[in-house]
Amino acid sequence: MNNKSKINRNAPCWCGSQKKYKQCHFEFDETLKSLSLQGYPIPNRSLIKTKEDLAGIKKSCQLTKQILDDLNAIIKPGITTNEIDQWVYETTIKHNAIPAPLNYKGFPKSICTSINEVVCHGIPEDRVLIEGDILNVDVTCIINGYYGDSCRMYPIGKISDKASHLINITKECLEESIKNLKPFDPINKIGDTISEIAARESYSVVKIFGGHGTGKKFHEDPFIFHYKKKEKLMICAPGMVFTIEPMINEGNADCIILEDNWTAVTKDNSLSAQWEHTVYVNENSIEILT
Secondary structure, three states: OOOOOOOOOOOEOOOOOOOEHHHOOHHHHHHHHHHHHOOOOOOOHHHOOOHHHHHHHHHHHHHHHHHHHHHHHOOOOOOEHHHHHHHHHHHHHHOOOEEOOOOHHHOOOOOEEEEOOEEEOOOOOOOEOOOOOEEEEEEEEEEOOEEEEEEEEEEOOOOOHHHHHHHHHHHHHHHHHHHHOOOOOEOHHHHHHHHHHHHHOOOEEOOOOOEEEOOOOOOEEEEEOOOOOOOOOOEOOOOOEEEEOOEEEOOOOOEEEOOOOOOEEEOOOOOEEEOEEEEEEOOOOEEEOO
């Protein structure tokens, strides 16, 4: 059903709740109509998740979170990213789940592992992690067709103060962008918050990648910009699920994609960090699912 379908106030709501439209999504639609008249794109109803969808997404997100939690005890100097990948693959399968990255558009592994100057989409290999490295691990699990996507930074042994600061500021970018966002805000607010924090520290925000809708597919609308945009972006309506995943560079924002067509690195070889959550827009706030 598209957003322009007119429904009688006493008819069943378009969301499938079996409630009357006037008792369910009538006010929701009126709010979006008002925002649309102000020039904001509004989400298609297909992006509004049902209670059943949300339950499935939450289950996948909780497994992803548990895997990332457990990696704290596994990731240390001397381990290879291939060994991390194998552990995540085996753990995911053991929980009757599927690692979403594996064979996605030809990606050869179950997770992304991005070390030091690698911005994102690093491919696990036999490289041994050494003291002082910083590592991002990006995990997405699928359970019963529902996706849970998240990533974190892991310091390898003792790291430099500047690396630690970059990791902490990147995490602040994620946490504050979620904290500042409210239902029916435009997506612009996410990029505004992240840009202000990064600029305060003289860091740069990667622009060629962003967050995305997720849940029933790996990547759905909308695209989540992590930097300031002048144009009005889509409204974050209750029922939407998407990722926020800022990539922050110590140097400039320019990136290069390597010959494997996946691995993105900083052009100036500076350090890069990333943190990611999948979030759900509920009636009153933004709920972190991972």
